[in-house]
Amino acid sequence: xxxxxxxxxxxxxxxxxxxxxxxxxxxxxxxxxxxxxxxxxxxxxxxxxxxxxxxxxxxxxxxxxxxxxxxxxxxxxxxxxxxxxxxxxxxxxxxxxxxxxxxxxxxxxxxxxxxxxxxxxxxxxxxxxxxxxxxxxxxxxxxxxxxxxxxxxxxxxxxxxxxxxxxxxxxxxxxxxxxxxxxxxxxxxxxxxxxxxxxxxxxxxxxxxxxxxxxxxxxxxxxxxxxxx
Numbered sequence: 586x587x588x589x590x591x592x593x594x595x596x597x598x599x600x601x602x603x604x605x606x607x608x609x610x611x612x613x614x615x616x617x618x619x620x621x622x623x624x625x626x627x628x629x630x631x632x633x634x635x636x637x638x639x640x641x642x643x644x645x646x647x648x649x650x651x652x653x654x655x656x657x658x659x660x661x662x663x664x665x666x667x668x669x670x671x672x673x674x675x676x677x678x679x680x681x682x683x684x685x686x687x688x689x690x691x692x693x694x695x696x697x698x699x700x701x702x703x704x705x706x707x708x709x710x711x712x713x714x715x716x717x718x719x720x721x722x723x724x725x726x727x728x729x730x731x732x733x734x735x736x737x738x739x740x741x742x743x744x745x746x747x748x749x750x751x752x753x754x755x756x757x758x759x760x761x762x763x764x765x766x767x768x769x770x771x772x773x774x775x776x777x778x779x780x781x782x783x784x785x786x787x788x789x790x791x792x793x794x795x796x797x798x799x800x801x802x803x804x805x806x807x808x809x810x811x812x813x814x
Contacts, residue, residue: 598636613658668788678727684777
């Protein structure tokens with residue numbers, strides 16, 4: 586098999602396993618058996634092993650000694666860290682451009698937001714993909730490759746964090762437009778501090794809902810969040 590074909594096979598396997606995890610066909614904490622996946626995908630265990638290594642780097646699966654590979658259980662504090670870092674990455678880009686968001690970026694954000702508003706309930710999971718793409722525009726406009734790479738490493742962490750809220754699908758879909766339009770409007774105004782405040786508030790709302798859902802009480806957490814950024 587040529588190197589190109591092998592790489593294509595590995596990427597296909599990565600995508601297939603990732604999809605099974607995101608669809609909860611393999612659930613958090615569940616052990617992943619390489620042989621079973623190799624049989625299912627009709628391939629050798631080599632591509633499976635490499636795919637799992639990549640998913641480990643993405644933070645989706647983890648290896649435990651004497652246990653093997655399993656889907657990572659995403660805790661509240663994992664989500665807190667992901668959103669804290671995402672907020673900072675977006676703020677770095679916004680401040681680098683002094684709030685002058687390119688027209689091309691604004692146009693892409695508008696298109697993504699409009700698509701997000703039209704998501705039917707049966708395609709609920711795609712809301713997290715659109716959310717990622719919307720926020721990604723603020724990072725990519727900086728044209729800093731290392732910042733973009735750091736952002737990309739959090740991509741699937743955001744999806745896993747979002748899937749912790751799947752019990753309130755209708756409510757999530759209903760509020761997505763309002764949750765993002767404030768950021769978009771701030772970008773159009775061009776005030777860097779206002780954009781950063783809206784981004785910060787946006788992520789904090791998600792963290793606060795998680796705290797309520799998981800009954801986490803920490804009166805100092807919001808203050809620490811606002812002070813840290």
